[in-house]
Amino acid sequence: MERGYWIKSKPVYTSLVWHEKATSHLVLATGIGGMAVLKLFQQMHPRQPVTVLYARYAQMDADYSETLKKVVPENLYIFKFEEALLASLKEILPDTRMGLRLYVAGSEGFIWDVAGVAKQFGIDDAEIMKELTDTLARSVYCVHCKSVTRNVTTNIVPCCGCERMLFVRDHFSRNLGAYMGLMVDAESPGELPAIEEIYP
Amino acid sequence: MALNFKQETFRDDYSYSNSAHAIRRFPFPFAEDQYMYSVNIEPHTKGEPGSVYEFPFDIDEHYVAECLDKEITLMQDPGRYHALPHMMDAQWDFLELTMTALANDYPEHFSLSRNGQTWTWDNKPLGVCDTFTFGDSSTLVREPFDYIGRQVQGDFVLLDQRDGTLYADAGIVTSQADWSLAFNVGMSWKEWHGPVPRATEIGVMDRALKYLLNLQLANPVRRLNWTMTVNPRLDTSPENYPYWGGDRNKVNTDNVGDLVNLRVELQSLFRLPRSNAIVFSIRCYLMSLKDVTSYPRWAKRLHRVQKTMHPDLIEYKGMTKFHPIVVDWLSKFDDGAELGIGTHPE
Amino acid sequence: MNMIDVKVAAIKQVTPLIKHFTFVKEDGSELPSFSGGSHIVVALDADGRTYRNPYSLMGSPTETDAYHISVRRQENSRGGSAFMHENVSVGMTLKITHPVNLFTLAKMAHKHILIAGGIGITPFMSQIEDLKRLGVEYELHYAFRSYAQAAFVDELKKSCGSSLYCYGDSDGERLDMQGLLSWQPLGTHVYVCGPSPMVVSVIETARNLGWPEHSIHNEQFLSPPVGEPFKVQLAKSEIEVEVPAEMSMLEAIEAAGVKAEYLCRGGVCGRCELGVLEHDGGLEHHDHFLTESEKASCRKIMPCVSRSKGKRLLLDL
Numbered sequence: 001m002e003r004g005y006w007i008k009s010k011p012v013y014t015s016l017v018w019h020e021k022a023t024s025h026l027v028l029a030t031g032i033g034g035m036a037v038l039k040l041f042q043q044m045h046p047r048q049p050v051t052v053l054y055a056r057y058a059q060m061d062a063d064y065s066e067t068l069k070k071v072v073p074e075n076l077y078i079f080k081f082e083e084a085l086l087a088s089l090k091e092i093l094p095d096t097r098m099g100l101r102l103y104v105a106g107s108e109g110f111i112w113d114v115a116g117v118a119k120q121f122g123i124d125d126a127e128i129m130k131e132l133t134d135t136l137a138r139s140v141y142c143v144h145c146k147s148v149t150r151n152v153t154t155n156i157v158p159c160c161g162c163e164r165m166l167f168v169r170d171h172f173s174r175n176l177g178a179y180m181g182l183m184v185d186a187e188s189p190g191e192l193p194a195i196e197e198i199y200p
Numbered sequence: 201m202a203l204n205f206k207q208e209t210f211r212d213d214y215s216y217s218n219s220a221h222a223i224r225r226f227p228f229p230f231a232e233d234q235y236m237y238s239v240n241i242e243p244h245t246k247g248e249p250g251s252v253y254e255f256p257f258d259i260d261e262h263y264v265a266e267c268l269d270k271e272i273t274l275m276q277d278p279g280r281y282h283a284l285p286h287m288m289d290a291q292w293d294f295l296e297l298t299m300t301a302l303a304n305d306y307p308e309h310f311s312l313s314r315n316g317q318t319w320t321w322d323n324k325p326l327g328v329c330d331t332f333t334f335g336d337s338s339t340l341v342r343e344p345f346d347y348i349g350r351q352v353q354g355d356f357v358l359l360d361q362r363d364g365t366l367y368a369d370a371g372i373v374t375s376q377a378d379w380s381l382a383f384n385v386g387m388s389w390k391e392w393h394g395p396v397p398r399a400t401e402i403g404v405m406d407r408a409l410k411y412l413l414n415l416q417l418a419n420p421v422r423r424l425n426w427t428m429t430v431n432p433r434l435d436t437s438p439e440n441y442p443y444w445g446g447d448r449n450k451v452n453t454d455n456v457g458d459l460v461n462l463r464v465e466l467q468s469l470f471r472l473p474r475s476n477a478i479v480f481s482i483r484c485y486l487m488s489l490k491d492v493t494s495y496p497r498w499a500k501r502l503h504r505v506q507k508t509m510h511p512d513l514i515e516y517k518g519m520t521k522f523h524p525i526v527v528d529w530l531s532k533f534d535d536g537a538e539l540g541i542g543t544h545p546e
Numbered sequence: 547m548n549m550i551d552v553k554v555a556a557i558k559q560v561t562p563l564i565k566h567f568t569f570v571k572e573d574g575s576e577l578p579s580f581s582g583g584s585h586i587v588v589a590l591d592a593d594g595r596t597y598r599n600p601y602s603l604m605g606s607p608t609e610t611d612a613y614h615i616s617v618r619r620q621e622n623s624r625g626g627s628a629f630m631h632e633n634v635s636v637g638m639t640l641k642i643t644h645p646v647n648l649f650t651l652a653k654m655a656h657k658h659i660l661i662a663g664g665i666g667i668t669p670f671m672s673q674i675e676d677l678k679r680l681g682v683e684y685e686l687h688y689a690f691r692s693y694a695q696a697a698f699v700d701e702l703k704k705s706c707g708s709s710l711y712c713y714g715d716s717d718g719e720r721l722d723m724q725g726l727l728s729w730q731p732l733g734t735h736v737y738v739c740g741p742s743p744m745v746v747s748v749i750e751t752a753r754n755l756g757w758p759e760h761s762i763h764n765e766q767f768l769s770p771p772v773g774e775p776f777k778v779q780l781a782k783s784e785i786e787v788e789v790p791a792e793m794s795m796l797e798a799i800e801a802a803g804v805k806a807e808y809l810c811r812g813g814v815c816g817r818c819e820l821g822v823l824e825h826d827g828g829l830e831h832h833d834h835f836l837t838e839s840e841k842a843s844c845r846k847i848m849p850c851v852s853r854s855k856g857k858r859l860l861l862d863l
């Protein structure tokens with residue numbers, strides 16, 4: 001990427017910090033994201049009710065569920081898979097009131113899956129505090145066949161739908177939770193630049 | 201004056217061409233020898249009779265062929281039309297704006313009769329005639345924006361205004377210069393303009409946004425944008441890039457005048473009344489370089505502008521491969537004589 | 547700005563302090579449609595000057611044969627509202643701007659809580675029409691001094707039914723802001739229009755409960771405040787303009803025949819922004835548009851509501 005050239009569509013992630021003003025808090029994490037939750041509880045235990053949903057699956061060797069059980073006093077729910085966590089989120093949100101603050105830590109794919117669910121309940125992604133952990137791997141939307149290839153770690157990737165070689169652009173769509181992938185060799189078929197791992 | 205609609209294509213055999221009249225009224229965008237990227241927004245007021253600015257929505261000899269091309273693109277990829285659910289008021293606003301304008305400005309081709317909420321729309325060139333209830337989508341074969349968007353030349357994006365910015369929350373986009381509606385729908389102004397090169401003056405986009413947030417009813421604005429396209433192809437979408445990208449290799453000294461087209465977008469923006477949304481209309485005009493040289497003044501001007509273009513912009517507009525050939529070919533038409541300011545052909 | 551000529555078709559005294567005006571097009575044709583929450587600026591020529599005041603459109607946005615506004619007679623009026631009350635009569639013609647909306651409903655909200663204080667009810671009158679048409683859930687909370695002085699209560703009861711909640715101060719009825727805002731479903735937006743303590747209280751309560759900024763909306767038009775007289779020099783037009791105490795800088799500039807931009811004339815929209823080249827003694831910012839740092843820099847001013855603290859200003863106009 002060029003220096004001094006800031007793509008405004010690219011999301012900015014931060015470290016999780018409690019919102020002081022809130023009615024309740026809901027913290028969601030997967031894998032190494034569990035560490036971000038532990039750090040959050042290092043800051044303080046908020047006055048308002050807190051619920052934590054944690055899925056261990058994302059990385060088998062990074063399971064913080066035992067430590068979380070010791071630190072999070074109540075309302076901690078542990079899941080084996082991300083899907084189960086998201087399903088539980090869908091059950092919680094309808095009974096939640098304005099003033100809820102959402103915190104997410106995990107891979108980019110997980111963060112935007114959560115944002116997608118929250119959106120259905122009128123929560124804008126800008127209201128969600130997001131910490132990127134685990135990996136820089138990207139979801140890539142193929143602009144030609146509309147498939148999304150997940151967990152992409154390289155600058156160029158074959159599309160899981162149409163098998164075209166896609167160049168992963170820095171342009172991000174919050175709606176799709178994915179970066180744009182554009183056929184890399186359309187102008188000169190077969191001529192591929194070096195494929196490198198840049199999103200480990 | 202009744203228009204003569206041509207039979208022609210914007211794909212496969214590319215039989216598209218401009219009549220002498222179409223060339224003369226072409227919105228040539230370069231008033232000076234140097235090109236500057238700027239907001240260059242001006243009021244979209246009534247222009248000279250016969251010019252592309254005469255009416256809010258310009259209909260020309262390519263109307264029927266262009267609508268047909270739009271149908272093909274939408275049939276192959278329905279994702280070129282998209283409207284988020286909260287944009288329904290804006291859809292009807294758009295339908296009212298375009299139907300009223302076309303019926304008023306081209307009465308020999310279009311008519312609209314309104315009887316309370318019962319409207320009848322008659323589009324003679326396309327042979328469409330429908331009666332429907334304004335505000336009730338179930339009385340039209342498609343959503344209102346989709347329905348009428350197919351019957352007006354150009355691309356349209358409906359921008360919702362909230363939280364101090366604009367969101368591209370609906371669109372019908374079949375002749376875009378390399379951006380994807382399916383990818384961009386729902387994006388805010390800043391995200392949408394994410395990939396704009398550094399060469400664009402800093403702050404231009406912010407100032408344009410500030411201006412547009414205050415856009416008023418009955419006071420539309422416009423600007424011109426341009427690029428170059430190989431072949432008179434409307435659908436230069438990223439979606440179909442695998443099919444047209446290779447054309448950029450085909451340009452050589454012998455065919456450049458025919459193959460390379462100056463592509464000018466007349467972009468206009470209108471505030472919509474009921475929804476407070478904004479229509480962003482992008483009307484595309486194509487003209488081969490050979491046709492540009494019908495007017496020596498234009499040929500000279502185009503040569504000078506291209507010769508001094510910033511490489512970042514050439515890259516951004518996707519012209520890197522054939523740009524030197526264009527400049528070289530155009531140089532033959534430039535005697536260096538001084539040209540005054542202005543875009544006029546003669 | 548292209549204006550519309552209208553004729554005053556009817557005037558009704560709604561309460562001792564509030565008058566309702568009905569405007570129609572002079573030629574009987576339809577007025578432009580608009581969106582709930584829009585306002586128009588009414589231009590009035592009186593005592594050798596032009597008053598331009600913004601008023602919310604009250605009728606249904608889909609009924610465009612007439613526009614409706616209500617004007618409360620302000621104590622210490624600089625002239626605008628007093629003139630509307632005393633000098634405007636049926637049959638008179640006036641100039642108005644096209645509708646502008648700076649107080650729009652959030653179309654993606656799942657529920658809307660509208661809170662009005664006194665004459666602040668006006669922008670909601672058109673918004674409830676939009677909400678009813680779209681079939682979205684809403685509540686209208688209307689607080690006023692007394693039932694005797696409150697405008698449009700019967701009308702609202704009819705059109706809002708059980709979505710209307712009234713609070714008459716003299717009857718000891720109070721709106722429990724904290725209670726109201728702590729029990730709303732996700733996706734709710736809150737809107738407030740009324741006297742400034744009320745606006746501040748709604749915003750503060752919602753913020754403290756953790757409502758995100760973009761779900762809190764307010765309309766707080768300012769009337770140009772009265773201040774000390776001063777002089778403005780216009781660098782480009784090369785003229786000097788006196789700004790009397792009871793006139794806004796924008797009005798004074800217009801009176802001098804210089805064309806200046808504006809939309810809201812209430813310090814909200816940002817359209818009238820002017821560059822300040824020189825000042826002696828600082829600026830008195832009253833607008834809601836410039837950021838704190840912009841205000842502190844003294845390089846920009848919104849002439850529709852703001853003034854000079856010193857004797858003289860040099861503007862880039």
Ligand code: FES
Binds near residue numbers: 807813816835848
């Ligand atoms: S006119 Fe709107 S801020 Fe001055």
